[in-house]
Amino acid sequence: MQKVNLSEKLSLFKDYWNPRIVGELNRQHVKLVKFKGEFVWHKHDNEDEMFLVVSGKFKMELRDKTIELKEGEFLIVPKGIEHRPVAEEEVSVMLFEPATTLNTGDTKGYLTKEHLEKI
Template identity: 40%
Template sequence: MPPTPKGEKLSLAVKLAGIDEHWSPRVIAEMNDVQFKLVKLHGEFVWHTHDTTDETFLVVRGEMQVAYRDHEVTLREGEMVVIPRGVEHITRAADECHALIIEPRGVVNTGNARSDLTASNDVWV
Protein backbone atom coordinates (compact mmCIF):
# COMPACT_ATOMS: atom_id res chain seq x y z
CA MET A 1 0.00 0.00 0.00
CA PRO A 2 1.62 3.32 -1.01
CA PRO A 3 2.01 6.11 1.55
CA THR A 4 -0.85 8.57 1.75
CA PRO A 5 0.34 11.92 0.37
CA LYS A 6 0.73 14.73 2.89
CA GLY A 7 -2.32 16.97 2.92
CA GLU A 8 -4.68 14.06 2.23
CA LYS A 9 -6.73 12.22 4.84
CA LEU A 10 -6.00 8.64 5.74
CA SER A 11 -8.08 6.00 7.46
CA LEU A 12 -6.63 4.21 10.50
CA ALA A 13 -9.05 1.33 9.86
CA VAL A 14 -7.86 0.89 6.26
CA LYS A 15 -4.20 1.09 7.31
CA LEU A 16 -4.78 -1.40 10.17
CA ALA A 17 -6.42 -3.82 7.73
CA GLY A 18 -3.09 -3.90 5.88
CA ILE A 19 -1.18 -5.13 8.95
CA ASP A 20 -1.10 -8.89 9.48
CA GLU A 21 1.61 -9.33 12.11
CA HIS A 22 1.68 -8.50 15.80
CA TRP A 23 4.51 -6.36 17.16
CA SER A 24 5.48 -5.05 13.70
CA PRO A 25 4.94 -1.27 13.66
CA ARG A 26 4.11 0.18 10.24
CA VAL A 27 4.61 3.83 9.33
CA ILE A 28 1.45 5.62 8.17
CA ALA A 29 2.68 9.24 8.15
CA GLU A 30 5.60 11.52 8.92
CA MET A 31 5.77 15.05 10.27
CA ASN A 32 9.25 16.53 10.14
CA ASP A 33 11.41 13.82 11.81
CA VAL A 34 8.49 12.21 13.67
CA GLN A 35 6.80 9.03 12.47
CA PHE A 36 3.26 7.88 13.17
CA LYS A 37 3.16 4.08 13.29
CA LEU A 38 0.28 1.65 13.69
CA VAL A 39 0.85 -1.61 15.48
CA LYS A 40 -1.20 -4.63 16.49
CA LEU A 41 -0.26 -5.98 19.91
CA HIS A 42 -1.12 -9.36 21.40
CA GLY A 43 0.70 -11.14 24.19
CA GLU A 44 3.84 -9.77 25.80
CA PHE A 45 6.68 -7.77 24.24
CA VAL A 46 10.23 -7.52 25.69
CA TRP A 47 11.66 -5.39 28.47
CA HIS A 48 13.59 -2.52 26.88
CA THR A 49 14.51 1.16 27.00
CA HIS A 50 14.89 3.93 24.44
CA ASP A 51 17.90 5.86 25.71
CA THR A 52 17.59 8.94 23.51
CA THR A 53 13.87 9.51 22.97
CA ASP A 54 10.43 9.41 24.53
CA GLU A 55 7.75 7.31 22.83
CA THR A 56 3.98 7.69 22.79
CA PHE A 57 1.28 5.02 22.60
CA LEU A 58 -2.33 5.96 21.79
CA VAL A 59 -4.83 3.10 21.90
CA VAL A 60 -7.07 3.02 18.83
CA ARG A 61 -8.91 -0.19 19.75
CA GLY A 62 -8.72 -2.59 22.66
CA GLU A 63 -6.69 -2.42 25.84
CA MET A 64 -2.98 -2.64 26.62
CA GLN A 65 -0.65 -2.34 29.56
CA VAL A 66 2.65 -0.53 29.85
CA ALA A 67 4.57 -1.97 32.78
CA TYR A 68 7.52 -0.30 34.45
CA ARG A 69 9.69 -1.96 37.09
CA ASP A 70 7.66 -0.32 39.88
CA HIS A 71 4.11 0.03 38.47
CA GLU A 72 1.80 -0.62 35.51
CA VAL A 73 -0.46 1.64 33.43
CA THR A 74 -3.55 0.30 31.63
CA LEU A 75 -4.63 2.10 28.47
CA ARG A 76 -8.04 1.77 26.87
CA GLU A 77 -9.42 3.12 23.59
CA GLY A 78 -8.72 6.83 23.27
CA GLU A 79 -6.10 6.90 26.04
CA MET A 80 -2.39 7.52 25.63
CA VAL A 81 0.88 7.54 27.51
CA VAL A 82 4.25 9.15 26.89
CA ILE A 83 7.03 6.82 28.04
CA PRO A 84 10.05 8.89 29.12
CA ARG A 85 13.41 8.24 27.49
CA GLY A 86 15.66 5.91 29.43
CA VAL A 87 12.82 4.26 31.38
CA GLU A 88 12.71 0.48 31.16
CA HIS A 89 9.27 -0.81 30.18
CA ILE A 90 7.33 -3.63 28.56
CA THR A 91 4.05 -3.55 26.66
CA ARG A 92 1.43 -6.30 26.73
CA ALA A 93 -2.12 -6.99 25.64
CA ALA A 94 -4.19 -9.98 26.74
CA ASP A 95 -6.39 -9.60 23.64
CA GLU A 96 -5.45 -7.98 20.35
CA CYS A 97 -5.00 -4.24 20.72
CA HIS A 98 -4.43 -1.63 17.99
CA ALA A 99 -2.26 1.36 18.85
CA LEU A 100 -0.70 4.40 17.25
CA ILE A 101 2.95 4.96 18.16
CA ILE A 102 4.44 8.42 17.78
CA GLU A 103 8.24 8.63 17.85
CA PRO A 104 11.22 9.99 15.91
CA ARG A 105 12.21 8.32 12.65
CA GLY A 106 14.71 5.48 13.11
CA VAL A 107 13.66 4.28 16.57
CA VAL A 108 14.07 0.51 16.92
CA ASN A 109 10.94 -1.02 18.46
CA THR A 110 12.91 -3.14 20.92
CA GLY A 111 15.18 -0.25 21.92
CA ASN A 112 18.34 -1.54 23.58
CA ALA A 113 17.13 -5.18 23.53
CA ARG A 114 17.51 -7.36 20.46
CA SER A 115 15.06 -10.22 20.05
CA ASP A 116 13.01 -12.06 17.45
CA LEU A 117 10.45 -9.23 17.93
CA THR A 118 12.87 -6.57 16.60
CA ALA A 119 11.07 -5.15 13.55
CA SER A 120 12.47 -3.51 10.45
CA ASN A 121 12.31 0.28 10.41
CA ASP A 122 10.61 2.53 7.88
CA VAL A 123 8.13 -0.09 6.64
CA TRP A 124 5.06 1.73 5.38
CA VAL A 125 1.48 0.53 5.14
Protein backbone atom coordinates (compact mmCIF):
# COMPACT_ATOMS: atom_id res chain seq x y z
CA MET A 1 0.00 0.00 0.00
CA GLN A 2 1.39 3.36 -1.04
CA LYS A 3 0.09 6.82 -1.78
CA VAL A 4 -0.18 8.18 -5.31
CA ASN A 5 0.76 11.74 -6.22
CA LEU A 6 -1.33 12.78 -9.24
CA SER A 7 1.02 15.59 -10.32
CA GLU A 8 4.01 13.24 -10.30
CA LYS A 9 2.17 10.58 -12.30
CA LEU A 10 0.87 13.14 -14.83
CA SER A 11 4.41 14.46 -15.35
CA LEU A 12 5.49 11.02 -16.61
CA PHE A 13 3.71 11.35 -19.96
CA LYS A 14 2.79 14.00 -22.52
CA ASP A 15 0.69 12.18 -25.11
CA TYR A 16 -3.08 12.42 -25.44
CA TRP A 17 -5.88 9.82 -25.38
CA ASN A 18 -3.60 7.14 -23.90
CA PRO A 19 -4.81 6.23 -20.38
CA ARG A 20 -2.34 4.91 -17.79
CA ILE A 21 -3.34 2.73 -14.85
CA VAL A 22 -2.37 4.26 -11.50
CA GLY A 23 -4.42 2.02 -9.20
CA GLU A 24 -6.79 -0.92 -8.94
CA LEU A 25 -9.64 -1.66 -6.57
CA ASN A 26 -12.47 -4.18 -6.70
CA ARG A 27 -11.78 -5.06 -10.36
CA GLN A 28 -11.85 -1.35 -11.18
CA HIS A 29 -9.00 0.63 -12.70
CA VAL A 30 -8.06 4.12 -11.65
CA LYS A 31 -6.49 5.76 -14.71
CA LEU A 32 -4.91 9.05 -15.63
CA VAL A 33 -5.17 10.45 -19.13
CA LYS A 34 -4.59 13.72 -20.94
CA PHE A 35 -7.06 14.94 -23.55
CA LYS A 36 -6.65 17.49 -26.31
CA GLY A 37 -8.82 17.75 -29.41
CA GLU A 38 -11.74 15.47 -30.21
CA PHE A 39 -12.03 11.80 -29.31
CA VAL A 40 -14.26 9.34 -31.19
CA TRP A 41 -17.96 8.81 -30.63
CA HIS A 42 -18.37 5.55 -28.72
CA LYS A 43 -20.27 3.72 -26.01
CA HIS A 44 -19.61 0.95 -23.53
CA ASP A 45 -22.34 -1.68 -23.49
CA ASN A 46 -21.38 -3.16 -20.12
CA GLU A 47 -19.47 -0.51 -18.17
CA ASP A 48 -20.17 2.85 -16.56
CA GLU A 49 -17.31 5.38 -16.62
CA MET A 50 -16.43 8.20 -14.25
CA PHE A 51 -14.44 11.20 -15.51
CA LEU A 52 -12.89 13.45 -12.83
CA VAL A 53 -11.15 16.61 -14.05
CA VAL A 54 -7.78 17.01 -12.31
CA SER A 55 -6.77 20.14 -14.24
CA GLY A 56 -8.19 22.07 -17.17
CA LYS A 57 -11.64 21.65 -18.64
CA PHE A 58 -13.41 19.72 -21.39
CA LYS A 59 -16.80 19.09 -22.88
CA MET A 60 -18.52 15.73 -22.89
CA GLU A 61 -20.64 15.58 -25.99
CA LEU A 62 -23.71 13.39 -25.79
CA ARG A 63 -26.14 12.87 -28.65
CA ASP A 64 -28.75 15.14 -27.03
CA LYS A 65 -26.61 17.66 -25.10
CA THR A 66 -23.10 18.79 -24.14
CA ILE A 67 -21.84 18.92 -20.56
CA GLU A 68 -18.92 21.18 -19.66
CA LEU A 69 -16.59 19.89 -16.93
CA LYS A 70 -14.02 21.98 -15.05
CA GLU A 71 -11.30 21.18 -12.55
CA GLY A 72 -12.71 19.38 -9.51
CA GLU A 73 -15.89 18.23 -11.30
CA PHE A 74 -16.81 14.74 -12.39
CA LEU A 75 -19.32 13.04 -14.62
CA ILE A 76 -20.53 9.45 -14.67
CA VAL A 77 -21.45 8.22 -18.14
CA PRO A 78 -23.79 5.22 -17.77
CA LYS A 79 -23.23 2.14 -19.87
CA GLY A 80 -24.86 2.25 -23.29
CA ILE A 81 -24.71 6.05 -23.64
CA GLU A 82 -22.84 7.36 -26.70
CA HIS A 83 -20.35 10.04 -25.77
CA ARG A 84 -17.31 11.93 -27.04
CA PRO A 85 -14.87 13.97 -24.95
CA VAL A 86 -13.63 17.18 -26.58
CA ALA A 87 -10.92 19.45 -25.14
CA GLU A 88 -9.83 22.71 -26.76
CA GLU A 89 -6.76 22.84 -24.52
CA GLU A 90 -4.92 20.11 -22.63
CA VAL A 91 -6.90 18.63 -19.75
CA SER A 92 -5.85 16.00 -17.21
CA VAL A 93 -8.52 13.51 -16.20
CA MET A 94 -8.79 10.66 -13.72
CA LEU A 95 -10.98 7.77 -14.86
CA PHE A 96 -12.69 5.19 -12.67
CA GLU A 97 -13.97 2.23 -14.64
CA PRO A 98 -14.08 -1.57 -14.67
CA ALA A 99 -10.83 -3.23 -15.70
CA THR A 100 -12.62 -4.62 -18.78
CA THR A 101 -13.29 -1.14 -20.20
CA LEU A 102 -11.76 -0.49 -23.63
CA ASN A 103 -11.06 3.22 -24.07
CA THR A 104 -12.87 3.43 -27.43
CA GLY A 105 -15.69 1.07 -26.43
CA ASP A 106 -17.56 -0.19 -29.48
CA THR A 107 -15.54 1.98 -31.92
CA LYS A 108 -12.15 0.36 -32.47
CA GLY A 109 -9.59 2.36 -34.41
CA TYR A 110 -6.24 4.09 -34.24
CA LEU A 111 -7.01 5.56 -30.77
CA THR A 112 -7.87 2.15 -29.27
CA LYS A 113 -5.52 1.05 -26.49
CA GLU A 114 -5.84 -2.72 -25.92
CA HIS A 115 -3.05 -2.91 -23.31
CA LEU A 116 -2.55 -0.08 -20.84
CA GLU A 117 0.70 0.87 -19.16
CA LYS A 118 0.82 0.90 -15.37
CA ILE A 119 2.67 3.86 -13.91
